[in-house]
Amino acid sequence: MDTRTPAPESSPWLPFESRRRARDEKREAVLRTAVQLFLEQGYHRATLNEVADRLNITKPALYNYFRSKEDILFECWVMGQERVEDRITEIESADGNGLATLRMLVRAYAAIMASDFGASLVRFNVADLSEPNQKITLAGKRRIDRAFRNAIKQGIADHSIKSCDVKLTAFAILGALNWVGHWYKPGGELSPDQIADDFAIRLTADIAKQLDKKPSEKKAAKPVRKRPSR
């Protein structure tokens, strides 16, 4: 697929490169298939045979790319987590006030939640992971939590956000966001971006300082352009 590179047969390097790439592509294909299956049927009901079947390979072939079923589960989770963390670092490095940062976090996280790997972050059962992986998972969750709480704290400090209970506020926001991973189905009437934009305002409306009071009211009232449900 990506083999438009010259790749003279004499050089062992390029073939090796392309081989490694092919390997990585296959690996990711497995993850994409697996995450879908796991989301559809649940981790335990989904069998590796089904994963393999959907990929037109055989079950043992999966073991060329992953050590175990649990490994696959974990790597799915890692995929989602990496995306979240990438966005977080990106957003945190861009400096805006607390409210702006929070809204960007919400927007980014909402969009990710509407993806398979994103949903896997909240729909997989931590208890299905090995002890060490559970630790990693929890650390990841904590980092996300911290990002949201930090933004809120910063907003309170810079007066872009009203004083409030940081922890509960973060819980409420993250709850609404995580839930997207449960109800969002592609092909629904709202695109991930629309949901993300709407939630960025909606979930911060009650704690945003007056500054944007008027606009926020408007936005809160009609956040979604497309066919308001009344």
Place this chain on the structure above:
Amino acid sequence: MDTRTPAPESSPWLPFESRRRARDEKREAVLRTAVQLFLEQGYHRATLNEVADRLNITKPALYNYFRSKEDILFECWVMGQERVEDRITEIESADGNGLATLRMLVRAYAAIMASDFGASLVRFNVADLSEPNQKITLAGKRRIDRAFRNAIKQGIADHSIKSCDVKLTAFAILGALNWVGHWYKPGGELSPDQIADDFAIRLTADIAKQLDKKPSEKKAAKPVRKRPSR
């Protein structure tokens, strides 16, 4: 045990009654044990042997009360759902304006989410139920959804709630609430009632009409008396 009633020995009633009661109590004990185990380890990792062990009985004894493991899972869900529906009917029959109703719903639902059977509503995997039970489950979820949406609609109609996208608003609120079922651990620093009270205000703050603007601000700012998390 419950025989503090007169209980004339001639009456065949009490033995029978008490037997039936004993049976119902045992049945419920199974459910309480099972729901805990399922929440701790997940439905599939939890074995009926463990359930039985915790109850000091043997595995087949469970089959006196339930037809199958799936049956137990479903009945756990039913327990939670019944509690929710009871509260919903109660709240809907008490007439208040839309906002008041919505807040009562939030408060009630939040408290239930902090219980085992409540959490089971959102933490069990629908795919683990039989086809017919899945249908029942979905119908239940829809009824809850409808209750929240109706309250919002009514609030918009009676001007206690700002005009807003009903569906997304309901999703956001229910998302924050459902998430309680995932993070709440008994013994934490907030009691279910405190969470319930806080969420009742917090999750409706942005859509509540100005009337209670001032108080809501206060409440939104310091909703929880107990040790604000900074």
Place this chain on the structure above:
Amino acid sequence: MDTRTPAPESSPWLPFESRRRARDEKREAVLRTAVQLFLEQGYHRATLNEVADRLNITKPALYNYFRSKEDILFECWVMGQERVEDRITEIESADGNGLATLRMLVRAYAAIMASDFGASLVRFNVADLSEPNQKITLAGKRRIDRAFRNAIKQGIADHSIKSCDVKLTAFAILGALNWVGHWYKPGGELSPDQIADDFAIRLTADIAKQLDKKPSEKKAAKPVRKRPSR
């Protein structure tokens, strides 16, 4: 039920008598129900619960009359065997020539095969009985075999039956008869008696000596009055 006997309460005897009778009646009712169920579904698929249900009693109640499920199975077989042996003794004591005896045996056995207890003799699996009961069963089968072989031998001796291989002849006759236990369904177009009469002639036609040649030919041609199947 059958207590139309005087049965003054003062006399412990009659109540006892009637009690014993009631007991025997119940015992037999169990057997009648069980044999039907075993024939319908097979011994292993049929559960004692089903037997009990059909009798409107509970499973453990069965243990008042029988020691085990296998015991029930065996007693069903005994019921059939007793009927056969009764008829055999009866027939053997009535003296006729070999052919006449054989025909009476065929007639009697065919009729029994069309009954539940009779069918149980050939449709139950000997391997489902305990070792000692298997022995008893086999002994019973041998007695039946012997009766038929003896009749044939006697017939050969008294010239009512052609010379033939006794063993194979008996096998063929008993095979055709035992098969009745497999195909006969009450309510079919032939009554047990009709089948019995027909088989008495049919299965002996080829070995019967000429004496009744003419009549036998007639009978062999149209043995069954009722609706010949062409």
Place this chain on the structure above:
Amino acid sequence: MDTRTPAPESSPWLPFESRRRARDEKREAVLRTAVQLFLEQGYHRATLNEVADRLNITKPALYNYFRSKEDILFECWVMGQERVEDRITEIESADGNGLATLRMLVRAYAAIMASDFGASLVRFNVADLSEPNQKITLAGKRRIDRAFRNAIKQGIADHSIKSCDVKLTAFAILGALNWVGHWYKPGGELSPDQIADDFAIRLTADIAKQLDKKPSEKKAAKPVRKRPSR
């Protein structure tokens, strides 16, 4: 085993072919072992573990070849049924008069009944099969029945067989034949072929037309050369 073909090592065909063959051979080995065990102990008493043990494999390995225990049972039955049907088609296509056809059927069927797969046709319990397989089974039984009845009808039409009740005649013949599946034990004093030859004459003696009267008498009298049982 069958690799006397040139088999150039370069050909990918043979490995594949031989693998498929090996698979089929193993599959059949399972059936042969299973049918024996089922006949010895009965379907329910026989466990898959025993089947596997006799084959020196483990229980789950059986599931590579069969979907379930019932599937094995059914396939045993199919093996027997196929043999019968093959012979039936063969015999029916060879044209002889009704009597000749009938005798060939008897001979063929008797021989099959003396084999394991043949006996399984009459010793397995139809109630142990799934609903759809029961239907198939019954259809098979009907085809056999029809073959025998057709031969008889044809014989009556072409005057090789006396006029008689077709249905009962077929029942009697098939009964005697099916019974072979119950009593025949390899190593007995009669070989399957001897039984088959004998029954071919014996079971048709009474309905065969006079033509072969004299010879039939002889044959009926001394059908078996080998050590008459008296």
Place this chain on the structure above:
DNA sequence: TATGAATGAGGATTCATTCAT
């Protein structure tokens, strides 16, 4: 005599995983 409840033993089945090819 009858019952509800409980038990123990056992079997089919599934599935992740491994191994020889």
Place this chain on the structure above:
DNA sequence: AATGAATGAATCCTCATTCAT
């Protein structure tokens, strides 16, 4: 790198049987 075959571990469930009442 991939496959067919095999395995071992584990779990649900059934059912005859027993026991206290």
